[in-house]
Amino acid sequence: MPLNDGPEWNPINPPEHSPSHNIPFPNTSFPGTGYILSQTASPMTSSGNPAVQRHPCYYIENPILIFRVENMLFKVAIKQFANISPVFKDLMDLGGSGSHEGGEGLSDDNPIVTHDSLRSWELFVPWVERENDPKMKPDTCGDWLELLAFAHKYQVKDCVNECIASLNALNLSPAHRLSLAMQMDIAQWVGAAIWDLLTMPQRNMTLEDYRRLSIEILFNVHQGRDKILIWNSTLLCNVFPVQHGPDCIERTRCERSWKAAYTDIMRAKFHPDKPMGGAEILLILEHSYITGMGQFCFSRTIEELKGKNSVLRDETIAEEEKLAIAQLCGFDAIDLTPFL
Known part of the structure; x- marks a missing residue:
């Protein structure tokens, strides 16, 4: 005997839905998260509803740029680099991040080609992302000099100052120090x-x-x-x-x-x-x-x-x-x- 008086369920030929079944689910919220799952299109401004906006804190814009250094590709968050270097900022502002598909730096096939050494990028990228992790610091005089030259070229002042402080403790000859001072205005x-x-x-x-x-x-x-x-x-x-x-x-x-x-x-x-x-x-x-x-x-x-x-x-x-x-x-x- 059926549990209710409704029609029997036939898995082979299910009953047709009434028009009411085609109405999409209402907006479903997840309590405590602030996220809203919507199956309806966003309301248009002309309908009287407020315009859709990007959240000022949780909608992160961090364009990616791809650089070719020697025979190696680096994909970096350009905004993070632009915050500490006016040179990288100019790259971002000049459209280096690409406003059109296939622009320079947006794909492996069309990277931004640099003439830096591979070692300098292998030192600088961890320096940017290290968050004061001492393990990410250079451990040789040669690496500090490589990083200093890179930081000077791209005008990363904090990195330049850290390199100078570290090199002060190393045994550079007076002639070497004077030569570097002239090259990098130290x-x-x-x-x-x-x-x-x-x-x-x-x-x-x-x-x-x-x-x-x-x-x-x-x-x-x-x-x-x-x-x-x-x-x-x-x-x-x-x-x-x-x-x-x-x-x-x-x-x-x-x-x-x-x-x-x-x-x-x-x-x-x-x-x-x-x-x-x-x-x-x-x-x-x-x-x-x-x-x-x-x-x-x-x-x-x-x-x-x-x-x-x-x-x-x-x-x-x-x-x-x-x-x-x-x-x-x-x-x-x-x-x-x-x-x-």
Whole structure:
């Protein structure tokens, strides 16, 4: 006996639906999600209903661009790149994302071709997407230099600053730092790099260092070194006279003691591995606790040296030469304070 008085269900010939069965389901909502599933067409503005709009937060527009780097294709979210690089922003604004099907960068068959190295993209894309993950940072000097060149080309300031900070802790030669500073306008490297070139032993420079700098820069560096060397030789060979105190009873012996102490200290300026600058020599002279005969005379002589700026003259020469070389390199109004 049927459960109700309606017609029996025939799976072979189901009953025809009445017109009411063709009415689409009403809009169905999913509580708590904010999403609405609709089987009806969106209402037109002309019908009096509000126009359909894109949600300001949850409708994400992030066009994709495809780049060819060497023989490799990269598909990237261009908006993410454009947020940190004016160069990539121009690509997006100029229609690089493509307003028509098959536009440049929209397919594997028509990518945007770059002349960058493959390694630079393999370093930069993870840098953009890493979210401060230290594992995504370069771990070699070569990779940091590769990333620095890429970030400078595409004007990614945060990436440039991070590369500079990391390279500061690595052992780049002064000539290498100065060369990079000129190529990428890194003003903060100029002063220290030139100072090191003027004061370091010449034998520490490699053939590659000479290739990195122009003949004009190298000529000025060697001229500055010669001036410093001549002055240091003058200090070593011409011992300043002792400023005897009124109670000095044996002047000849006092002068001999001063000459021995002074010459021994000044030899440090010609150390083959780490020659001392004038400021360091002056500190040694000031803290040389000489007791007994000549103590007062020595103190007066050191004060005389400080007053005449004789011991520090090598650093004055280095500062003058450094400024001239910096201007030759294209840097004028920058902080040229050396790292001491």
